[in-house]
Amino acid sequence: MDRIGNFKIYIQYFFLFLFTLLFVPASFYHRPVEGIDASWDIAIHLAYKYHLVFGKDFVFTYGPLGILHSRHPISINLFVYLLFDLYFLGTLFFVMKKIFASHFGIGLVFFIFFGIITTMNESFEVWYFFFFLFYLFSLLKEFSKRIYLIQAMLLSLILFYFKMSLGMIVIIIFFAIITYLVICRKINYKVFLSVILIYIFSIGLSAILLHVDLKGYITTGLYLINGYNDSMFKPINSEYFIFIITALSIILIIAIWIMYRIFASFRKKEFLKNSDEIVVYGILALAMYIFFKLGFVRGESHFHMFFKGVILLTPFLFLYSPQGIQRKIASVCSWIVLIISFWAMNNIPGGYRPYSRIKNLSFLPIKIEEIKNYIRGIVDYNKAVAASNNLDREDNELKKIIGNATVDIIPFEISKIYFYGLHYNPRPVIQSYAVYNEFLDSLNYQKYMSASAPDYVLFSHSSIDGRFPFFDESKTKLALLNRYRIVGEFKDDLILKKKDTENIDLLKEVEVVNVTFGQDIPVRKTNDLQYSQFIIEYSNWGKLRRIFYQPPELKVTFTLQNGEIRTFRAIKPILAEGVLVNKYIDALQEFQLLMQSKGLLNSDVKKIRIGPDSIHSGFKDNIKMVTTYYKFRDKSPAEQIADSLSTAELLNRYKPIEIDSSVLAKDNIRIGIEYYKNHSQIIEISGWAYRENANNEDAIIKTILRSKDKIYELPTKLLARSDVAAYFKRPDISNAGFISTVSGSQLEPGDYQIGIAVMYKDSLKKWFNYIPDNHLLIRSHYKIEKLSSIHSLQVQKNDIEYNIASVEENGNEILIDGWAFFKNADSRNTKINLIFQDTTGITYRINTDIVRRADVSSYFKNPLLDYSGFAVIILKDKLPPGVYSLGIETVCCKEQIGYGMSDKKINIGTR
DSSP states (O other): OHHHHHHHHHHHHHHHHHHHHTTSOSOSOOOOOOSHHHHHHHHHHHHHHTTOOBTTTBBOSBOGGGHHHHOOSSSOOHHHHHHHHHHHHHHHHHHHHHHHHHHOSHHHHHHHHHHHHHHTTOOHHHHHHHHHHHHHHHHHHOTTOHHHHHHHHHHHHHHHHHBHHHHHHHHHHHHHHHHHHHHTTSSOHHHHHHHHHHHHHHHHHHHHHTTBOHHHHHHHHHHHHHHHHHHHOOOOOGGGHHHHHHHHHHHHHHHHHHHHHHHHHHHTTOTTTTHHHHHHHHHHHHHHHHHHHHHHSSGGGGHHHHHHHHHHHTHHHHHTSOTTHHHHHHHHHHHHHHHHHHHHHHHSTTOOOHHHHHHTTTHHHHHHHHHHHHHHHHHHHHHHHHHHHHHHHSOOHHHHHHTTSEEEEESSOTHHHHHTTOEEOOOSBOSGGGOOSHHHHHHHHHHHHSTTSOSEEEEOOOOSTTBOGGGTTHHHHHHHHHHEEEEEEETTEEEEEEOSSOOEEEEEEEEEEEEETTSEEEOOOOSSEEEEEEEOOBOHHHHHHHHHSOOOOEEEEEEETTSOEEEEEEOHHHHHHOEEOSEEOOSHHHHHHHHHHTTTTSEEEEEEEEEESSSSOOBOSEEEEEEEEEEEOOOOHHHHHHHHHHHHHHHHHTOOEEOOGGGEEEOOEEEEEEEEEOSSSEEEEEEEEEETTSOOTTEEEEEEEEOSSOEEEOOEEEEOOHHHHHHHTOGGGTTOEEEEEEEGGGSOSEEEEEEEEEEETTOOOEEEEEEEEEEEEEOOOOOEEEESOGGGGTTSOBOEEEEEEEEEEETTEEEEEEEEEETTSOGGGEEEEEEEEETTOOEEEEEOEEEOOHHHHHHTTOGGGTTOEEEEEEEGGGSOSEEEEEEEEEEETTTEEEEEEEEEEEEESOO
């Protein structure tokens, strides 16, 4: 029997060591890289480097021990990582040893093995949470073992400073369990008070050691937790609904077991006797809810958080269920949950396929290589730290501009600050997408308005999840407009420098109106900046969705002055804090124009609509809209000159090149236009294109514009489009993407047909094709001329054909279009004017833009009529009030003049 007992112990230790080795980290440290998530990883390390205070200078979902997540060789001593790894592995060993001591068997070994393979590479905080629950639940049975209490306290502190959102919940659970123990008289009040005081003292002492402003850390943490759900949720594609169903089936299995145990306790009148078990179930239910929210608020990219997390929770059903048939049932439930989770992890997007690792036994060579890599990392770590430190001393292009001055970056690519060795001085909430509400935005605003504001800001224009980028950190951007000015560019960033004076003033006018959800809201046309708060409330249905799954989705739709409509995802708490609504800032160049032209060169927003994503909106019908206005101050003469030159340089940068039509050869070119904007001074066309019957590997794509007498080639940037190559199954078009940009001021007024040209290096020939029904209209500067009478037009009279097709009123503007032509003249040489005559005979003339009208030339079977169309915008306040008849004047070659009066009338200011 002794030999059998010893053999069993040897087997236990074999599996203990094997399972512990499987948890050795894949690497001792991670090399910093670029990217949105990699950037906040780097930022936590930079916070240590520059002695920033968490909760005050630095606010994020991860706290000071977030370095254990990123593990970069930046400002952290080697022994910090090493000691935490030893502590983690030692705790894991002790927990499994205790479980083996009471429940060792072949079934348990297989369960742990499959659980480890399925949860492999999961974040440390999830495992720390499991350890915390294990020691906390062990306290319920054996409070006399102080090691359980010490471990539970220590693990809760690690979690609190590791990931703030999970850590705050852990601390609440700890207080709840200690309170439960005193209520149940498992401990007396003296022990209770001692534990509480020691715990609070430990939190305070660790906050000092880790540079944490405890009050700020907790306060900002609560705002981050509250705002995360509203701001960061990501709707799940219908193809992934199977994983929601899978998760709900797991929850149902566990819920049925818990409800059965509670019901059985009531029925047998053993509720008080089984109160420890009920408390465990209550905490597991809370944990299950947390993991469900973590896994499904962000959709596809976070599914693994639920399925891995739930595997670590279900063993507690077995460990804390009564012996006998109850424990066997709990064991079956645990196995079912493990199998379902294993299937999910084998099929979720981006999963690492645990089935293949087990089937091929590849987990063993993978882990052996990871252990080797871990050991190499320990050896190389100090060299990596030295390489990071050298970045501060190395010279580079950006440092030549900024030097040793302090710098922040908007919206999120903090890695640039690290790689260029700059002095980091961030706003508290370090990345724009994480500024979930007005409180957090105000922290950043106050930083930028204070004396401690960074000397420079690297600014680019982007966001996540289909948001409108300029709405992120609206208040902080207001501080940028107020305290900073543009002094240069570097790659994709504008370089902003802090000023001693302010740029804008808050006007006292405040408007409060109630508007209807889902309807267009007119926007006042003004040169001032209009910031509006949209106070929107959830309906009861919306509140339920927000609590148990995801909140309902919002959309914001802009209607611009030229009629273009743009729709983006909107974030409820961001709308509530206030956003700029009258200037449409959708690109970096637009932000530059806003700062340097005081918004005069930006597109105006005509209407805005806040609406639901579906008919079951989840929101109340009424929106409270509170609007304030800001006015740009006059600039100094030196600033005016500098900004004018910079604006001119920006507009000249996107200058088209006139090309000879003789080098163009028509070809079959497949074209996909995905984005087209012409509302701005900077016109942009993007998409993909390729020659259907030729090799495109070395192809160069250019957008071309054809006017009535010229052809232009636009500045174009090529983009990798592996998705297009995969869709059409053509590897030669992997670089078929393009973005073409042109300044409208560099094009003559008129109508341009849009096309694509494909060329090759060292070849003068260009294959092209035009895109049907795609054109660009560059509008003229319209001039209204008063004539003495209609008879002044009758110098030479010729018959003309004409039609005023539409007259559309839009606020202070009237849009008129149609066509007109001489029967036997080339429309490219014809000028069309619009005539206004009031009831007293007073007559006005206004020039129009010539527009290509292939429909007219087709109808009359005359290709000379291609450019017989016209379009014009008339401002109502440029004409005296009255009722006007509309007519047409056509001028050809300065010799033929024709006119005609239609029956169309417009009423200006007399209604």
